[in-house]
Every structure is written in C-alpha cells, then in structure tokens.
Amino acid sequence: MTTHMTATRKEWLAARLELLDAEKALTRRSDELARQRQALPWVRVDKPYRFDTDQGSVTLAELFQGRSQLLVYHFMFGPDYQAGCPSCSAIADGFNGVVVHLANHDVTLIAVSRAPLATLQAYKRRMGWTFPWVSEPDSDFTADFNVYFTEAQQRAGLVDYNYQRGGHAMDATQVPEPVARFAASCGTDAPTYSRDRPGLSAFVLEDGVVYHSYSTYARGLDGLWGMYQWLDRAPKGRNETGPWWRRHDEYD
Known part of the structure; x- marks a missing residue:
C-alpha cells in the first residue's frame, strides 16, 4: 500500500487546477526573466x-x-x-x-x-x-x-x-x-x-x-x-540525496 496521499479523480483535478495556476505564474515569471536577460547591456x-x-x-x-x-x-x-x-x-x-x-x-x-x-x-x-x-x-x-x-x-x-x-x-x-x-x-x-x-x-x-x-x-x-x-515531472521528482548520474556509457 502506498504511503503517498491518494484521492478521487475529482479531488485530483481540483488539486491539479490549483497547481496549474502556480505553473502559469512561473511561466509568466520565466518569460519576464528572459526579457530581462535580453535587455542586458552588451x-x-x-x-x-x-x-x-x-x-x-x-x-x-x-x-x-x-x-x-x-x-x-x-x-x-x-x-x-x-x-x-x-x-x-x-x-x-x-x-x-x-x-x-x-x-x-x-x-x-x-x-x-x-x-x-x-x-x-x-x-x-x-x-x-x-x-x-x-x-x-x-x-x-x-x-x-x-x-x-x-x-x-x-x-x-x-x-x-x-x-x-x-x-x-x-x-x-x-x-x-x-x-x-x-x-x-x-x-x-x-x-x-x-x-x-x-x-x-x-x-x-x-x-x-x-x-x-x-x-x-x-x-x-x-x-x-x-x-x-x-x-521534475516524474512522480518522485529528482529523488536524490547527492550526485547520482554517470556518463551515459557507464551505467550498469
């Protein structure tokens, strides 16, 4: 049995829509940061x-x-x-x-x-x-x-x-x-x-x-x-306690 919070589809949708508002705010902020980068002097x-x-x-x-x-x-x-x-x-x-x-x-x-x-x-x-x-x-x-x-x-x-x-x-x-x-x-x-x-x-x-x-x-x-x-979009996220990656030809 999972220890993660579970919900009905209706409850999940309500939570997802709340998250969507946060994602859209982050997207707008990211767009603004891109404009600030491009406005830097050369x-x-x-x-x-x-x-x-x-x-x-x-x-x-x-x-x-x-x-x-x-x-x-x-x-x-x-x-x-x-x-x-x-x-x-x-x-x-x-x-x-x-x-x-x-x-x-x-x-x-x-x-x-x-x-x-x-x-x-x-x-x-x-x-x-x-x-x-x-x-x-x-x-x-x-x-x-x-x-x-x-x-x-x-x-x-x-x-x-x-x-x-x-x-x-x-x-x-x-x-x-x-x-x-x-x-x-x-x-x-x-x-x-x-x-x-x-x-x-x-x-x-x-x-x-x-x-x-x-x-x-x-x-x-x-x-x-x-x-x-x-x-960052996977169910368990980055799920790391430190550097875990290797060169792509070094994994078992």
Whole structure:
C-alpha cells in the first residue's frame, strides 16, 4: 500500500487546477526573466581570442559560422583530465538534437574546453556527439569569462565564480566527496579538477563587432539539464540525496 496521499479523480483535478495556476505564474515569471536577460547591456569584446577547431585555428567572430548569435557552453575538460566532467557530459547529452534547430534560428551553439583538440575529439567519438566542440588552449577566454582559475588563485582564495568571491572555492584540505569522486573519474585530483568550472556565455555579432551579452554559472545552468526537466515531472521528482548520474556509457 502506498504511503503517498491518494484521492478521487475529482479531488485530483481540483488539486491539479490549483497547481496549474502556480505553473502559469512561473511561466509568466520565466518569460519576464528572459526579457530581462535580453535587455542586458552588451560589452564589446576586443581581445583577439583564438580557438582550435576541426577546421583549424579561428577567431571568436569566426565561431559564429555566419550567424549573428553564439551560445558557448563552458565544458569542464582541463588539459590534465583524461575524460570530461560527468555533470557537463550529462548536460551535453542534450546538445546534438538542439544544435540544428538553433542553427536554423540564427544561433550557433558550441562547447569550449581547455583540453587539446585531439583529446576533445576522442571523447566526442566515445560519447557519440556531433555538436561543435573547440579547444581554447591558452586559457585566456575561459579565464576571462570566469570558468578557469590558476592554482595560485585557488590557493589564495581569489576565485570569482558565479559572481561572488570564493564561490565554490576548493583546495586540497576541503574536498566534498562528490567532487573527489568526479575528479577521480576524470583521471585527476580534486583541486586540479575544480580549477575548471561550468558555465554558459552568450555573444552577438553586429557589423563585424563581437559583444558579450550574458553569462550564467552553477545552478543557473539547471535549465540545460534535459534529464532534470523530465525528472521534475516524474512522480518522485529528482529523488536524490547527492550526485547520482554517470556518463551515459557507464551505467550498469
């Protein structure tokens, strides 16, 4: 016998309609937040970033691939990793089907990591992914957009992540168990693993000039986790006490 509350169909419908009012309010609030994001001022990007791609070395403007908008997923895959971050991998599992729709709506979606291009290409083959993924080996781009920090910054507590100093900071003496586990699964130690962080940055190209419009990090990426959008609608919800996911080819 279930311990969850049960009801008649009539009682369920009344409760569902009450929930629907809350869902509609959340949808309207989400629409308003989207408008606020789009109203943010743009910041001109003049630094000459370069990226290693399947087609050779390109500039930030060339990453747009002829479109006017660029969404960059900052994928945690440092040069010392042997495999990509499991969390970033779970998010990236949703990219293949989305990228073609975005491309046909004037938006290019790519992933950027600091690992060498050949390493990223091999992991891409392992995961069965086809979305564009480029390497930014000199780290200026990832550092400037607050998703990579040096060992010296880490040791000094000078990590500015998710718009706060020391946010999610980590050193060898204070390592949460999930971080240690994820680091080991990437073939590295926790401090090295945590110098790279996840994020999303948006850019626009107008009259040959690139502007930065938006970045988000940490829980700001929740909407990109396709599996969580489904779990939030499942009877038991997320039903978790900690990180449970693995790379999709590592489940039993």
